[in-house]
Each structure stands twice: as structure tokens, then as C-alpha cells.
Amino acid sequence: MSTFIIRVSSLGPDGMALFPFILVRKPNPGAVLLNHERIHLRQQAELGILPFYIWYSLEYIIRRFQYRTHYTAYRNISFEREAFANEDNLTYLKKRPLWAFRRYMANK
DSSP, X not given: OOOEEEEOTTOSSSEEEETTEEEESSSSOOHHHHHHHHHHHHHHHHHXXXXXXXHHHHHHHHHXXXXXXXXXXXXXXXXXXXXXXXXXXXXHHHHOOTTGGGGGOSOO
């Protein structure tokens, strides 16, 4: 899967995956950030772009009620849990099973 990296200096977070693009704030994003966002691109490709964003948004709302703060809710979205857990493993996507984010859906 090809990755198109676009720099958007006004972007709030350091990076964001919008299939097939990775938007980054800084001119030289690190390998870990790019890997994190590539994991999201794989998730989007598996689910389809619109279903991914619907699921992501609904899960964020649920987690927000559950954890009360934005950051804790965001970090507990299953897609984010998978990406954060594996962002340092730069070979993760080579062996990642289909629908792997499902392993991260259970509450901690």
C-alpha cells in the first residue's frame, strides 16, 4: 500500500491518517509516528473509510462517557490502542493479522 505524506503545519496533532494520506505537522516525521499512522491506514482499508470513521467516532463517544476526559477516551479507542501498542514495532504491519484491532476492544 502506497503512503502519501502531506505536511500541514496548522494540523493540531502530530499526525493523522486520512486514507490514503498521512497528514503530518512537522517537516520530518519520525518512523514511529509514521508507523502509528500506517496502522490506522490499514485499519481504514480493512473496514472501509466511512465505516472506520463512524466506528471511531462512536467508540470515542462511548469512551468519553466511560473515562470522562478527552485524552483518556482517545487513548482507549480500540484503533488507537492497537496503534500505540505497536507503533515502536516497525515490522508490525508485515505480520499483522486481519482485523487485529478487535483484540484491543475489551476494557482494560
